[in-house]
Amino acid sequence: MAPTAEADDITPAALTLKPGTSWQDAWQRSLAVAPEAFRDDQALNLWAAAWHADGRPLPATSPVDGTPIAGPPRLDADAARHAVRASLDQHRAWRQTPLAERKARIGATLDALTEHRELLALLLVWEIGKPWKLARADVDRAIDGVRWYLSEVDRMIDGRTPLTGPVSNIASWNYPMSVLIHAMLVQALAGNAVIAKTPTDGGLACLTLACALAAREGVPATLVSGSGGELSPALVRSPEIGCVSFVGGRDTGARVATAVADLGKRHILEQEGLNTWGIWNYSDWPTLTPLLRKTFDYAKQRCTAYPRFVVQRDAFADFLAAYLPAVRSVRFGHPLAVPDPAAPLPELDFGPLINTAKAKELDDLTTEAVSRGAVPLHRGALADGHFLPGQDTSAYLPPTTLLAPPPSSPLHHAEPFGPVDTIVLVDTEAELLAAMNASNGALVATLSTDDPDTYARLAPQIRAFKVGHGKPRSRGDRDELFGGFGNSWSGAFVGGELLVHAVTEGPTSERLPGNFPDYHLMP
Template identity: 80%
Template sequence: MTLTPKKPAPPLTLKAGTSWAAAWQRCLAAAPEAFRDDRVLNLWDARWHADGRVLPATSPVDGTPVAGPPRLDGDTARRAVRAALDQHRAWRHVPLAERRARVAATLDALVAHRDLLALLLVREIGKPWAAARADVDRAIDGVRWYADGIAPMLAGRTPLDGPVSNIASWNYPMSVLVHALLVQALAGNAVVAKTPTDGGVACLTLACALAAREGVPVTLVSGSGGELSEALLRAPEIGCVSFVGGRDTGAAVATAVADLGKRHILEQEGLNTWGVWECSDFAALAAALPKLFDYGKQRCTAYPRFVVQRTLFDAFLTVYLPAVRALRFGHPLAVEHPGDPFPALDFGPLINAAKAKELTDQVAHAVDRGAVPLHRGSLENARLLPGQDTSAYVPPVTLLGPPPSSPLHHAEPFGPVDTIVLVDTEAELLAAMNASNGALVATLSTDDRATFDRLAPQIRAFKTGHGVPRSRGDRDELFGGFGASWRGAFVGGDLLVGAVTQGPPGERLPGNFPGYRLMP
């Protein structure tokens, strides 16, 4: 019997209409006031300005040059904040019905440009198409929930004395940053936002252009954190600071706002952990594992650490290794034929080549000092275009026993790298799950509900799931953090509105403040 050799798969190609050039032309047509030639503009004093020094930028997807942030200097940023205060003083007196109408019109415009916003997210920050669409949809649906129900949330409350300043990381421009801006404006505040340094400037520019057209008082500027901090954090005009990012930058922000007694919401990173203790339901864990690699674990509620009872390690690996080996990753726009649907991927590239190198170096450092590689993926298994730039791509890696000297032992990797720690006692379990001095979420898989109820309060995470992952949440769900993962007011539901409005005299906001904490 003669076997016919299997034909090699044809090389992948770019999905039709998804080049950066095509996306840019759509931006120029959709919001010509905000995009000019090959650059984006800054929005302040209710006008678009061709100011700032434009920095070069490339797409993490394939190294294609994209629009860079037009970075302002400190003096111009201070002028922008002063202008935002003038907008705020007018907007805070606009009736709620009119604010709702303008925000609702903005949401309708976002829906009309949903696919373009999603494509910009793919190109600028490397999100797979499904994740990019979900980011846009969560922003729209979340703000609509607030628009429909905000009246009772505002009962007895008034806008702040100054605009809200927003500084957020690059990974969720729509569902975190744009969502926050529109809810803050709905509550009666003018809003100021700094574009993230690492990506998302075009997506945010388009979203803010659509809001500004409807008369929503939004300011959008680019610049370095060091140069703009005096204006965006310390300026007396600012009524509240909302920050989402890493602990190093967050610590500096926390110091600045605490010294001034300024209202603040500071969400920072933490090493979220998944514990496995006296557990037999590995089918549930197997179902959850692939979803944990969403967007390459570049999100604040990712689970990069598994703390496993030593006697269950073999059962854990039986479900874990097949899941990680089956992950689909690569170019988010690479298809067999130009007209094919977007590829179904678990993740694409990291945010940039520098982050990819940093993470690869951390893995090498950990292995050199004793960590055991249990799985190392390969770019040969990734869906990539022929000859494309792959410098921002990192295949999934799993290490057993990261040494205490490694950053992977105590810090969030923010990439597709898992670490596993084996423990023998409940005390070791809790110590390993609390390695980063506070986290946003955690999960404990254990059969006995009484064991979960006893151990969960000792895990220093704001939300702890019983065998299921937890997420940031919004709408009617409270969210915050423990330890170094959060500072200031908690958010979610009416707490998000409360954090950016004034209540009765002497009100104490729920959150992590010096000497005051509300437990979830």
């Protein structure tokens, strides 16, 4: 039946930016909340308990739509050394502060973060492209997680003392609140001054606001910007540093690991790994589809994402029937675009990648893999995205799925850190395990199999720290231990009380769990 003329005239309403959510709105609100930490269009560096208009601000744009935003005020190596020395002075005073007072100051900081929760989330949307729901979850996980430590820290700290120097934090851009701010506040609660380097690719304004709220309560925090290469001698090798906490890629992580091993320094180094999901003698396909869609949250830009599926060849047709509806239902686009001003912000699975360069890199890698024999099973289109009319979409990449990337392709063995899935078919259990262990260590993995005995036999042979049975595993906090195998982790394992133990001194005979050259923390 032919469509009616009336139906032909119906077109979707053009999207518009939600009122009150522009970058300028977020920036002006930040200036009003923490005028000491921001100046005109620039964020300041925090060291020696004061905000400094030093450093060389770099231009920056939002991955959301190319809007110019505040860039990092990059310090040089000499300025970073001054900041570290000042942090040591703060540390010596703070480690003598009674636990009750530390708890009160951290608690007050959490109250302030809660008061400005919406603003912190909005900054995350603009700076790193998180959809609104995920941005708020990042803020909430930081606040809720540290509140749990406030209620548990007395038993965790019993018989322990702070380190002799501050904790230096170098983290990736993807979770500024629930990873970086969370770690800093727990480290401070344990009696340490804390230092953080602003991630190069995003999160500056959010971190600046959060640190301003903490500094007002007397928490000894330092926040500086700069290139990793130039600041590393101060933030990693300085004798004043008591512990290095790193979250990032393997190349940089390997250099940090070498430095801290040479110095015998406490360290927590979380690095990338190719997390895999294996399918072997499995039949519960209706349960799998919603789990697969969930793996696309935040465009798989997280350390526990699943970009590789290792599938029993005989089950491939059934797997594809479960997988394709999941990937085809993924929603992506501008996180703040609405059909009318009164509409709620959209429920998206992901927004942009962190920048245009990353989107182009993955697009090029996909094209190259296909030219070498990979089979494109799904390639989304930007036209399917949720965008403002005429907006810059150069940082966006639709979901993509490739079958059998060639061994010569980086997509065969490395984590893409974007919405690109690869599928490898196998015929034997030995092939399954080899394909699931392709990156020499990972943080998480999952094995879907109907037989519990098969899972119990194969799971210990998968080189991932956490292995789920038919469901994804997460990083975890609080009571759950977290670490990694192989090249995905070095240093102290964390989670619950171990996060506190890793940044405090215990009995001289103590052996903390972790990946150390001699399997224990050096005295």
